[in-house]
Amino acid sequence: MNTLTRNVECEHTEHGPARGLSRWFFTTNHKDIGTLYLWFSFLMFLTGGCMALMIRAELFQPGLQLIQPDFFNQMTTMHGLIMVFGAVMPAFVGLANWMLPLMVGAPDMALPRMNNWSFWILPFAFAMMISTLFMEGGGPNFGWTFYAPLSTTYAPPSVTFFIFAVHMMGISSIMGAINVIATILNMRAPGMTMMKLPLFVWTWLITAFLLIAVMPVLAGVVTMMLMDIHFGTSFFNAAGGGDPVLFQHIFWFFGHPEVYIMILPAFGIVSEIIPTFARKRLFGYASMVYATASIAFLSFIVWAHHMFTVGLPLMGEIFFMFATMLIAVPTGVKVFNWIATMFRGSMTFETPMLFSLAFVVLFTIGGFSGLMLAIAPADFQYHDTYFVVAHFHYVLVPGAVFAIMAGVYYWLPKWTGNYYNETLGKWHFWCSFIGVNLTFFPMHFIGLAGMPRRIPDYALQFADFNMVASIGAFIFGFSQLIFLVLVIKTIRGGDRAPAQVWDQPQGLEWTVPSPAPYHTFAEPPEVK
């Protein structure tokens, strides 16, 4: 072993990638697995995107034109499930796989075989979930939040397959998260103390903790559904002493931390990129770490802000309202730090930076609308309207998805050894930016005006804004093809990137050559 681990630069070939397809099926290499996750996530992004476009096409005009209401409901359900569990989460795991070992100076993830298993469960799980669309009675049509009794008493038979698919996704996520935690806690190079960890690593550490804490709760709630549907229990049936609201409590105990699972790694990515392109150190590193930890803690005690209108006791409404508002404090700390990092920096605006800047601005808009929703009496008005749809799409699309894009642009030269085409990247950014805002900004207004969500038809007064939103959605959707072309072109060639890629970026990942060799840090680097 020793002889072939001497130096990353004179890598031995006997440990290079295997030839052919078997490389991807049997690999234990964190870079291969990261690549698999990222491509899978992109495929799911396009699949879920097509469903969104079907929704938006139907909503282009009032009235029913293209699809039946029940199919419309299946589309909203599948779109949400695929984007959350198939696109955003796997993309972050893919980035973690690629970058965490490089950032902490580890030879690979802590448990490489389990790492492969975490990935390969996913295609099967999603094949099973998507296949429900073709089953008798149609696919799940009860929304991505699958509230009982819609998802129990009134569910199509395919719900059983949905339940098992969710179980598989949960197994995959938990194993992935265990791997991340073990890697960060145990595989750091000597001298890489906790408070020297790059923020992407920190945010992933906390995300992994959240995943391990709440994915089992999701498994629990779908198991209760299964038992209610097929084995006569009455968890969510008041006739037997249970309570449909119990479903919502358990679901959102999972669900709220879940939305932070989808944003904390995004915070990490942006905190890597902004200092590089502002050419300044990150402002307030320690406060970033503590803010992330506080957000994670708070995310466990705010879940009922999704349930203000179900008839909670008054004390409950008040507690969850104030606890939710508290989250704005650490979130504000983060936004402040990003802006302070840029203050008087020598900024340049390459594509990763553009996406990061858009992230900061647009995510903040989503945070503010969240704050509006957190006001319990006001939420009685907003709940289940398009205002909520606008809120969570602002935090998830120009939030999580833009951060993922930013991360891909930022590290693509490290992965492929080539620079991407900056002109194409800018085109991709501006089309996405315009598309996203056209799609989701009008939703604030139609929501406030009272248009309910998850409805295939609407009253005439909402027509104009809906048309704008649909046009925006198609712009956003098709501009992702620019991204696809760009990535393929970059893999095939382009200007050669040096090890540092950008102007003096910080972090161990920039000390290995570009493209990063198949095996890196077989001997741990010294971190001073």
Next chain:
Amino acid sequence: MSQSAYYVPAQSRWPIYASVALFLMAYGAAHLINGLADQGGGLGLSLLLAGTFCMAMILIGWFGNVISESRGGLYNAQMDRSFRWGMSWFIFSEIMFFAAFFGALFYVRTLAVPWLGGEGEKGVSQLLWPGFEAQWPLLTTPDMKQFPGSDGVINPWHLPLLNTAILVTSSFTLTFAHHALKLDNRPRTILWLGTTILLGVVFLLFQLSEYVEAYQELGLTLNSGIYGATFFMLTGFHGLHVTLGTLMLIIIWLRVLSGHFSPKHHFGFEATAWYWHFVDVVWIGLFIFVYVF
């Protein structure tokens, strides 16, 4: 082999095989369950069995690899720590799984059932089920036609108390086995580990007879309403975990028999012991909150 290098395994076929097996199991189970109502689950059953069989073979092969790598001295101290972190966080995820069911139990007991009984002036049950009275254990449900309630509940001071004693004792006998292993006293390790396994099996048999009593004499079933639902799901998942734990102990016992462990290196043993203690602690929670109160 240098002790300093972290062992990164080369390619492995096990994970993707395991994914296929898991898929067969999940698809088969869903198919089987959907077919239960109209007796049409034959295909599902075969898929489920095939998947389970494959999964068992794969796990044997996969763990076999790990064991031979470990015995071949490929793992350094850092690898050992990875396994420890891995197992600890896995147990944490299991704790959260049980927490969901305990949470459901506490919620229905302290909020949902009293509300149904009219507390908090929500008026729901007054309209839907006039005359329904909140009580715990809930023997009479709001709708006795759909959820027929039960005649009684298991007396905690008979079998459950005995079972508590058995599981607590088994945690001690397992610790004795661990001490013996550390002293390199193989016969005593085998003896105490064997005792632990026996206690686990006896626990499971008692639990089974308790279920028979619940179903046949008390009319307490999954369908009895929320008491039966929480009772059987909590004790049932616990029972499944004891079953898994017992299987793990048997494997460890066989490995002790073939001399796999040294006083210094026996993480397989320790991981199983952690798991067993975890199952024990969950039982104490069950005994207190499901049986006694």
